[in-house]
Every structure is written in structure tokens, then in C-alpha cells.
Amino acid sequence: MAFNRRAQRDARGAQGGVIPYGRQSIDSGDIGAVVDVLRSAALTQGKKVEEFEEAVAGYCGARFAIAVSNGTAALHVAALACGLKQGDEGMTSPNTFLASANSIAYCGAKPVFADIEPDTFCIDPAQIEKKMTRAAKAVIPVHFAGHPCDMEAIWKSARERGLYVIEDAAHAIGSRWKDRDGAWRTVGSCTHSHMTVLSFHPVKTVTSGEGGMILTNDEALYKACRRLRSHGMTRDPEEFEGTAFSSQELLMPWYYEMTSLGFNYRLTDIQSALGISQMKRIGAFISRRREIWKRYNGELSGLPGVTLPVEKEWADPAWHLYVLRVEQRDRLFRYLRDRGVGCHAMYMPVHLQPWYRRTYGHQRGDFPVAEEYFSKCLVLPLFPAMTDEMSGQVISAVKGFYEDGELRCGNLE
Numbered sequence: 001m002a003f004n005r006r007a008q009r010d011a012r013g014a015q016g017g018v019i020p021y022g023r024q025s026i027d028s029g030d031i032g033a034v035v036d037v038l039r040s041a042a043l044t045q046g047k048k049v050e051e052f053e054e055a056v057a058g059y060c061g062a063r064f065a066i067a068v069s070n071g072t073a074a075l076h077v078a079a080l081a082c083g084l085k086q087g088d089e090g091m092t093s094p095n096t097f098l099a100s101a102n103s104i105a106y107c108g109a110k111p112v113f114a115d116i117e118p119d120t121f122c123i124d125p126a127q128i129e130k131k132m133t134r135a136a137k138a139v140i141p142v143h144f145a146g147h148p149c150d151m152e153a154i155w156k157s158a159r160e161r162g163l164y165v166i167e168d169a170a171h172a173i174g175s176r177w178k179d180r181d182g183a184w185r186t187v188g189s190c191t192h193s194h195m196t197v198l199s200f201h202p203v204k205t206v207t208s209g210e211g212g213m214i215l216t217n218d219e220a221l222y223k224a225c226r227r228l229r230s231h232g233m234t235r236d237p238e239e240f241e242g243t244a245f246s247s248q249e250l251l252m253p254w255y256y257e258m259t260s261l262g263f264n265y266r267l268t269d270i271q272s273a274l275g276i277s278q279m280k281r282i283g284a285f286i287s288r289r290r291e292i293w294k295r296y297n298g299e300l301s302g303l304p305g306v307t308l309p310v311e312k313e314w315a316d317p318a319w320h321l322y323v324l325r326v327e328q329r330d331r332l333f334r335y336l337r338d339r340g341v342g343c344h345a346m347y348m349p350v351h352l353q354p355w356y357r358r359t360y361g362h363q364r365g366d367f368p369v370a371e372e373y374f375s376k377c378l379v380l381p382l383f384p385a386m387t388d389e390m391s392g393q394v395i396s397a398v399k400g401f402y403e404d405g406e407l408r409c410g411n412l413e
Contacts, residue, residue, distance in 0.1 A: 075100060091128055104140070122142065172317070231258060
């Protein structure tokens with residue numbers, strides 16, 4: 001799919017000439033969809049939210065979807081729906097954005113980290129096994145950069161111990177993995193988890209500005225999540241408890257009950273309209289991301305001290321990030337930034353953040369693989385509106401650093 005030239009100009013121009021590491025791709029169809037809602041009677045709590053949920057659930061192959069205000073809200077609601085509470089432990093990766101672990105702490109439970117695999121940078125199933133205690137109640141594996149976790153191994157361990165599994169697929173809508181029987185599984189289908197969480201932040205594959213979604217095949221979890229996203233309220237007569245109200249009042253159209261302590265995590269119809277429009281192009285978005293990823297891998301091979309990202313033979317990632325590991329990360333980072341390449345480094349290990357160190361006593365060395373990964377990781381620009389010229393500029397800049405020994409070893413000025 002060809003992206004319009006205005007989108008390509010905007011991809012660079014809005015950043016003052018710097019190619020950003022990620023950026024949304026918006027076309028006239030997206031704009032028209034949003035404008036149509038603005039001209040309608042329902043800006044929120046209308047039909048567009050359900051249409052967006054149906055579009056994503058259908059694409060991923062899940063029975064149910066619950067749209068919420070952002071990916072963090074999705075994680076929080078999913079954790080609450082599992083009954084995570086004080087005294088429980090929730091397990092996740094130290095190589096993730098803060099929200100994966102914070103959602104566990106929001107519930108009063110203790111976040112417990114398990115180290116990552118040295119090649120995919122996803123949580124290591126063997127480390128999950130080692131970290132499990134009797135207090136463990138849920139596991140939140142993170143499909144980092146778009147590469148799937150080993151969900152079969154994680155699901156097996158969790159089921160044996162009666163734990164909930166919530167896939168953090170903020171990076172991975174459209175990714176697939178092959179099970180031991182050779183069947184392809186789509187991330188979000190929840191064949192090996194209780195719920196999957198998505199994010200629609202602007203740098204993600206599909207955006208609704210801000211937004212998130214919970215996918216599940218479990219009707220009870222679906223109903224719990226729906227209540228939690230909107231103040232714990234329900235208008236479903238089958239869920240009414242009817243305490244302190246007459247039977248006649250239960251039949252009135254204005255009647256509702258608050259059956260749990262929920263939040264206002266609703267998504268608007270404006271955002272949903274953008275998400276629906278974006279979903280129509282998800283195939284093109286993923287295809288373009290894969291093209292750029294493969295070009296990087298082909299043209300950056302053989303550079304000294306550089307390790308390229310891997311794609312396991314059982315994985316079909318919908319790449320969100322392109323991550324190099326380099327021996328001189330900070331020097332290369334500054335070199336690229338000076339030449340208009342908006343590279344990034346992610347993620348700083350969550351356990352080393354001040355609040356986590358102060359609250360749980362974490363220190364350097366607790367999760368050596370994640371820490372070693374972060375010391376060398378460098379994220380290169382990757383988004384659908386990147387032109388071949390832009391990806392070529394990134395490649396030339398990276399090669400330029402390694403072709404000049406004085407720059408690598410001496411002064412960058």
C-alpha cells in the first residue's frame with residue numbers, strides 16, 4: 001500500500017527534520033471518520049465504541065472485546081477482573097513499560113519480576129517457574145517489540161498452578177505464533193490466556209489517539225471488565241442484586257446498579273471512529289513495518305559489535321520496534337540524534353525505577369539479562385509512513401558511525 005506524500009512529509013516535518021522512532025499514519029479516511037462523529041449526536045457512549053470492539057475482536061479471533069481509555073486502563077481492569085488484591089503476587093517482565101507492573105500494584109498486589117530471554121527480550125518461562133510462590137495469582141507476559149512470548153510454556157505453568165494469564169500485547173496486534181502441533185495462533189485470540197490487552201497509542205500499529213482494549217473468550221471476565229470500565233455499573237437485569245430497591249423500580253429504564261468499585265475508563269466514539277478507520281489498513285501497516293524491519297536486518301548485518309534482532313522460527317511478528325544491541329550504545333545514540341535520526345532506548349528495567357527500589361528493595365543485579373539488554377539496546381525509527389529514502393538515511397547514519405573509527409573511539413564533535 002502506498003502512503004500519501006503529505007503523511008510522509010508530516011512524518012519528518014512535525015519533528016523539525018528529525019525522523020521519529022515512531023509516528024501515527026493518518027489519512028483522509030481517518031479524518032473523515034472522526035469528523036462524521038463530531039457532526040453526529042453521540043460523541044461518547046454510542047455505537048462506534050461497539051463497532052470498534054467488534055472490528056478488533058473479529059480481527060484477533062476473540063469472542064469478546066472491551067474498549068477502554070488507554071492501555072494502562074486495560075491492564076488495570078484486567079488485573080481487577082482476575083480478583084488480584086493485597087496479599088497476592090502478579091508476575092511480569094522487567095523489560096516493559098511501567099504500566100505492566102503498575103497495574104498489579106494498583107490492585108494492592110505485589111509485582112514480581114521474572115527475567116527475560118536473551119534473544120527475544122520477552123519474559124523467560126523458566127524464570128517464571130522459578131519466581132512462582134503460593135501467593136502468585138496472575139502472570140502478565142509482554143510480547144516485546146511485537147515478537148510473541150512462548151505462550152504454550154507460560155500457559156502450561158500457569159494452568160498447573162491455577163494462575164490467570166493476561167497477555168500484554170500493546171506491541172503485538174497482528175502477531176502470530178505456531179504451537180507444538182503446527183497450528184498458527186493469533187495474538188489476541190486468547191487461546192493460551194484468559195485475557196489479552198492492547199494499546200492504541202499513536203506510535204502503535206493502530207491508533208485511536210489514546211485507547212486500549214481487553215480481549216477475552218470468558219463471558220464472566222467480559223462482564224466484569226465492562227462493569228469496571230464504567231464505575232462498576234450494570235444495566236443488565238441478570239446482574240441486578242436489587243438490594244434496597246423495590247421490584248417495580250428494577251423495571252424502570254433509568255435503573256442501574258453499582259455492583260463493584262469501578263472507574264471512568266470509557267473510550268469515546270470520536271476515538272473509536274479513528275480506530276475503526278485504522279483497522280481497515282492494519283494489513284498494510286503491518287506489511288510496511290515488516291518491509292522496513294527486513295531492510296534494516298539485511299543492510300546492517302556484519303557491523304562490529306552490533307547484534308541484530310531475531311525472529312524465532314515459530315513466530316510471525318507484527319513488528320512494533322526494531323531493536324539493535326550495540327557495544328557503544330550511548331555514543332551511537334548521540335551520533336544518530338545529531339544526524340536527524342530519532343532513535344530511542346527502551347525499556348529502562350522497571351525494577352530499577354526509584355519507586356520500585358524504595359518499595360520492594362530491588363537493586364542492580366536482580367535481573368541481569370534485562371539489565372544487560374538495556375545497557376546495549378537502541379531502537380531505530382520504524383513506522384508505516386517511512387519512505388525508502390528515510391530508512392536509507394537511518395541505515396547510512398548507522399553505517400557511518402562504524403565506518404569512522406575515530407568517531408567510534410574518540411570525540412564525536
